[in-house]
Amino acid sequence: MTDPRQFAPATQRNRDVILDVLRRALPATGLVLEIASGSGEHAVHFAQHLPALVFQPTDPNPEALASIAAWAAASGLGNVRPPVQLDVCQPFWPIANAAALICINMIHISPWEATLGLISGAAAILPEGAPLCLYGPYLRAGVETAPSNLAFDRSLRDRDPAWGIRRLDDVAAAARSAGFSGPEVTEMPANNVCVVFRRLPADPRRLL
Numbered sequence: 001m002t003d004p005r006q007f008a009p010a011t012q013r014n015r016d017v018i019l020d021v022l023r024r025a026l027p028a029t030g031l032v033l034e035i036a037s038g039s040g041e042h043a044v045h046f047a048q049h050l051p052a053l054v055f056q057p058t059d060p061n062p063e064a065l066a067s068i069a070a071w072a073a074a075s076g077l078g079n080v081r082p083p084v085q086l087d088v089c090q091p092f093w094p095i096a097n098a099a100a101l102i103c104i105n106m107i108h109i110s111p112w113e114a115t116l117g118l119i120s121g122a123a124a125i126l127p128e129g130a131p132l133c134l135y136g137p138y139l140r141a142g143v144e145t146a147p148s149n150l151a152f153d154r155s156l157r158d159r160d161p162a163w164g165i166r167r168l169d170d171v172a173a174a175a176r177s178a179g180f181s182g183p184e185v186t187e188m189p190a191n192n193v194c195v196v197f198r199r200l201p202a203d204p205r206r207l208l
Helices: 009-025 042-050 063-073 110-127 149-160 169-179
Strands: 031-034 053-059 098-104 131-136 184-187 192-198
Touching: 009 042, 009 098, 009 131, 009 169, 009 184, 031 042, 042 063, 053 063, 098 110, 110 169, 149 192, 169 192
Parallel strands: 031 053, 031 098, 098 131
Antiparallel strands: 131 192, 184 192
């Protein structure tokens, strides 16, 4: 039989530095929802090193879901749930509650509407203080953009005009309007960053 597992070379390079951030950002226990899990390699790696947490991988793509399921089965881990098909642009998600949400390398390879859907969905399912953890390249005010990122941005927009590296200020503004804190930014290799937003207490004025 053909092995459905996909292999993403970047995962081998970035999974441990992302794990270092997650060790600090994630709660001690609870369900961690991963959006756009892709091959599934990240979810399995994080679950192996954070055994007190339960990881719920998701993806909208059936081939990715098959890969995630195969990686989870091969790992033998009990804290990786079967993958769920989830499109962040849909108004209702199949996961109603989570203790944390992570999303790796999605925002720049999807339309801006997907980022807004991600943030809106996260606001609906995360409790006060819970983290929304994002990883990838961003354009940042006051930080010179590496030539490699500018070239990457051009290549993305050539493939799809709706794609492209986002301005972190724009992502932060969308998160703030949905009830999240300002971003905690950690520099990462290859001109990427990890960004953590925290769910703020509900504003009672919004209920009036």
